[in-house]
Amino acid sequence: MQSNDEQLxxxxxxxxxxxxxARVSSALFEQAQRRPEAAAVSDHLGRGLNYQQLAAVVQQTAEKLTTQGVCRGDRVLLINENCVPVLVLILALSExxxxxxxxxxxxxxxxxxxIRSHCQPRLALYLMDSQAAAAQWQTLQSASVGSDCMxxxxxxxxxxxxxxxxxxxxxxxxxxxxxFTLIYTTGTTGDPKGVMLTHRNVLxxxxxxxxxxxxxxxxxxxxxxxxxxIFGLSAVFLASIYAGAELIVADRFDPAQAMQTMRERQVSGIFGVPAMFARLADHARSTGIxxxxxxxxxxxxxxxxxxxxxxxxxxxxxxxxxxxxxxGMTESGPTICQVRYNEPLDNCSVGRPLPGMEIRLLGPDGKPVADGEVGELHIRGPNIMLGYYHNPQATAAVxxxxxxxxxxxxxxxDERGNVHIAGRSKELIIHSGFNVYPPEVEGVISAHPQVLLCAVIGREAEGNEMVVAYVQLAGGSDLDEETLQTWLKPRLTAYKRPSxxxxxxxxxTAPSGKVLKHKLQSAAR
Structure with a gap:
């Protein structure tokens, strides 16, 4: 009898x-053969292509890149914000x-x-539709002399x-x-590493x-x-191409624009980081949508x-x-676990691991933890990176x-095999001998109706580690620390409450919307 996952x-x-x-671009060409007239991609500047047109443009662009000297194994830096041309370039480089x-x-x-110094690219391409990319190009031109073209x-x-x-x-x-690609991680320390992901990983x-x-x-x-x-690249862009879905592309997130675009273009699905959904809810509250x-x-x-x-x-x-x-994480291309669409959960579990993956939960002694206990997650499967580019020491460490x-x-x-995240092992706070998991504290603080976002970190003190919360308030809020601390008192055990x-x-935040805790840790120090 087939499992539910096999049925899906x-x-x-x-x-x-x-x-x-064999290649990421092959998925596109298969869709172009199967559904040539179906809408494939469109962006905020009004450019739209069906699958047949997208495949043809990808082939033409690959030829242009060849005339610029691009060969197999070359790195090509794409300085961009989301738009149809960057999707075309990614697929052309794959080809x-x-x-x-x-x-x-x-x-x-x-x-x-x-990043440019580390990956040593053959080309650096600046997509001038983006004002930010155009500004980066201007800076590059004024700083050095090179071989340039348009x-x-x-x-x-x-x-x-x-x-x-x-x-x-x-x-x-x-x-x-x-x-297939190098994705440079922001990293918890702020020191980026080039993650080598294969065509097989992301497909x-x-x-x-x-x-x-x-x-x-x-x-x-x-x-x-x-x-x-990697979330946008693999789990949204490439997953949609693989399925033959239509992509409505936005260059950046604005809650009002997102609501309007999704309604007018009859969008059926959205992927986002929690901060995006928090801002959508806050926008709807403030405008009465x-x-x-x-x-x-x-x-x-x-x-x-x-x-x-x-x-x-x-x-x-x-x-x-x-x-x-x-x-997930960049090193796993990214997805490790997800809630199945036909099995929604009433909690914040990340669901079960993807089929085809193996997991281990290990304690500080390197041995498997008992059922129901917290352990450090180790994973193996078809999505695991080849390693960090030109960094064998960092690769061997993970x-x-x-x-x-x-x-x-x-x-x-839990008893159904769903994974619940307690936190990062490096972010675990030990306060007065007790383990404090930041996501638990963040969840309680974020439940306050005037809190939009929250990030909790540890700060070293004399012989101890203090819990520090950084809070971004919802629009129009005048909430102060004393009021919030009073609200938290009955909801959090004393050792978990922020000092x-x-x-x-x-x-x-990173461009993806993820809060950059290493910057908060630097500020706290």
């Missing part, structure tokens, strides 16, 4: 993995066997320089800087192992996570998560950061639809000899 996948995980295309290094244009110039991709101007880089044998060997996630979400060719998906983040003014969504998925119960509750009440949770990746996350399993609450607007 239409086959066993092993059969599905064996049937995956050539070159590696897109997709970087959000809103990153600091110094951060982009570090390319046209789907009517968008792309500034191109060519670099004379040595083609290393090890990079060709990595291409032989199927590397497995695209195929399996899409099927478990019920994603189909009938869906219209709102792509507002940046494709420079309800009923027919809301988009008629079929599904909503949260990921990229811990989901607070208060955000889940507010979002579900607004849309009268379950907010389904998921969990990937063991058996191929298990240490996620660094503390989790526990200090700091109000900050806005909290520092």
């Amino acid at each position: 996948l239409g086959q066993s995980p092993q059969q599905l993995i064996a049937s995956l295309p 050539l066997g070159a590696w897109p290094v997709v970087v959000n244009a809103r990153m600091a110039a110094a951060e982009i320089d570090r 390319l046209n991709v789907v009517g968008g101007e792309v500034a191109c800087r060519t670099y004379e880089t040595q083609r290393l044998p090890q990079d060709q060997q990595l291409s032989d192992q199927g590397v 497995y996630v695209a195929a399996v996570s899409g099927a478990l979400r019920g994603l189909s060719a009938d869906d219209r998906v709102y792509l507002v998560l940046p494709v420079s983040h 309800s009923g027919a003014d809301l988009p008629a969504l079929r599904f909503m998925y949260s990921g990229g950061a811990p989901l607070d119960p208060a955000i889940k509750l507010k979002t579900e009440k607004l849309f009268s639809l379950p907010l389904l949770n998921g969990y 990937l063991d000899a058996d191929g298990f990746l240490n996620t660094g996350d503390l989790v526990k399993l 200090q609450i700091i109000f900050m607007d806005p909290l520092p």
Whole structure:
């Protein structure tokens, strides 16, 4: 008898993995053969392509990149915000066997320089539709002299800087192992590493996570998560292409614009980080949007950061639809667990692991923990990265000899096999000898009706570690620390309550919307 997951996948995980295309771009060409006239992508600048047109433009763009000297194994830096041309470039580079290094244009110039220096690209492409990318290009031109030209991709101007880089044998060997892309992580320490993900890694996630979400060719998906983040790239963009769905592309998230676009374009599904859903709910509250003014969504998925119960509750009440949770990391392409669309949960569990994956929960002694106990999650499966680019020491620190990746996350399993995130092992706060898990405290603080977002960190004190909460308030709120502390007192055990609450607007976030706790930790120090 087939399991529920096999029914959703239409086959066993092993059969599905064996049937995956050789390259990411192959999934597009299969859809172009199957459904040439079906709408594929459109963006905020009015550009739209069906699958046949998208496939043709990808082939034309691959030829243009070849004339710029791009070969198999070359890195190509894409400085962008979401738009149709960047999607075309990613697929064209896949077809050539070159590696897109997709970087959000809103990153600091110094951060982009570090990535460029590390990955040694053949080309750096600046998508000039983005004001942020155009500004980065202006800075680059004034700072150095190089070989430059302009390319046209789907009517968008792309500034191109060519670099004379040595083609290393090890990079060709990595291409032989199927590397598709480098994704540079923000990291909990702020020190980015280039994660090597293969075509198989991301296609497995695209195929399996899409099927478990019920994603189909009938869906219209709102792509507002940046494709420079693995969530937007793999679990939204590539999963939609694999399923033959239509993508409605936005360059950045604005709650008012998102509501209008989703309603007018009849969007059926949205993926976002919890902060996005919090802002949608706050926008609806402040403007009185309800009923027919809301988009008629079929599904909503949260990921990229811990989901607070208060955000889940507010979002579900607004849309009268379950907010389904998921969990992953860049090194796993990203999805590790997700709630199945036909099995919604009334808690913030991230659901069961993807079929085809193995998990271990280990204690500090490296041994498996007892049932129901919190342990550090180690995973193995078809989505696990090849390693960190030119960083064997960092790779060895997280990937063991058996191929298990240490996620660094503390989790526990319930009786149905659903995973519950307790927190990051590096973020665990030990206050007066008691373990404090930040997501638990964040969930309680976020339940206050005037709190929009919250992040909890530990700060060293004499012989102890203090709990510090950073809070971003909802619009128009005048909540103060004393009032919030009084509200928390009956809801949190004394050792879990923050010793200090700091109000900050806005909290520092990555382009994906994830709160950057390492910046808060620096501020606390």
